[in-house]
Each structure stands twice: as C-alpha cells, then as structure tokens.
Amino acid sequence: MPGDGHTVSCPFCEFEAGPRALHAHLGERHREAVVATADDGNARYEVTCPRCGERYRHAVRKGRRDPAFLTEFEREIQLVALDMLVNHLLAEHEQPAGQQTGE
Ligand SMILES: [Zn+2]
Ligand SMILES: [Zn+2]
Numbered sequence: 506m507p508g509d510g511h512t513v514s515c516p517f518c519e520f521e522a523g524p525r526a527l528h529a530h531l532g533e534r535h536r537e538a539v540v541a542t543a544d545d546g547n548a549r550y551e552v553t554c555p556r557c558g559e560r561y562r563h564a565v566r567k568g569r570r571d572p573a574f575l576t577e578f579e580r581e582i583q584l585v586a587l588d589m590l591v592n593h594l595l596a597e598h599e600q601p602a603g604q605q606t607g608e
Contacts, residue, residue, distance in 0.1 A: 513594050516555045524591050531587040539586040543580070552586040556598055562590045 513527045514520070517535045520527070531538065540551045548565035563586050565578065 511595060511599060513591065513599055516590075516594065516598075524538075524595060528584070528587055528591050530586055531590065533546050535587075536583055537564065538590070539583045548584045553588050554590060554593055554597075556594075558596075559593065561586065561593065 511524060511549075512521050513524055515527060515530060515535070516533075517538065520534075521529050522530060535560065536573075538552055538555075542551060550563045550565065551560055552563075555558045563581055568573045
C-alpha cells in the first residue's frame, strides 16, 4: 500500500507489508505465536515479541473455565493478540522512512 507511510517487517520471517497486511499475514502464518493459557481458571492469551521478548497478555474473560469457550473464540482473540503485536512492532521496532540508523 504505497503512501500508507509505514512498512512493518514480520518478526518471524522475511515478509514486509503495511500494518494491516502484516496483521493478516500473522493470522495466516504465525498464529502459533499466540499462546493460550488457562491457569487458575482465567483464560488468557499471550503473545511474545520475538525481537525483544516483551510479552503481552490478553485476558479473555474472568470466570470462564469451559475449554470450548477458548476454542470458539480462539480465532477472534488471536487476532486481537496479533493486533497488539503489530502495534508493538510499529511503536518499538519500526522507524519512519528515511531515518534508518543501520543498527
Ligand atoms: Zn511472517
Ligand atoms: Zn519487541
């Protein structure tokens, strides 16, 4: 998408695209980056940035113990978690065009 301003590199492979296209790419290719946990009865999704190790957690809903609940909402919540990862990549790992430091 020319003119969008930002190109984000996929932290898992060579793919590069605008934020929306990267989000779709993550949802297709790197869904396993989002890990479901349900310790202590509260379902959570976690996504870890492979570049810096920063971890984001998304609580699904308190008090839900039904494993079917996780399955049913899995895709939707994966997309939310991947969205957090894209935002993190934009904020922490991408520089505006023309300001590459070469690090
Ligand atoms: Zn990728
Ligand atoms: Zn990071």
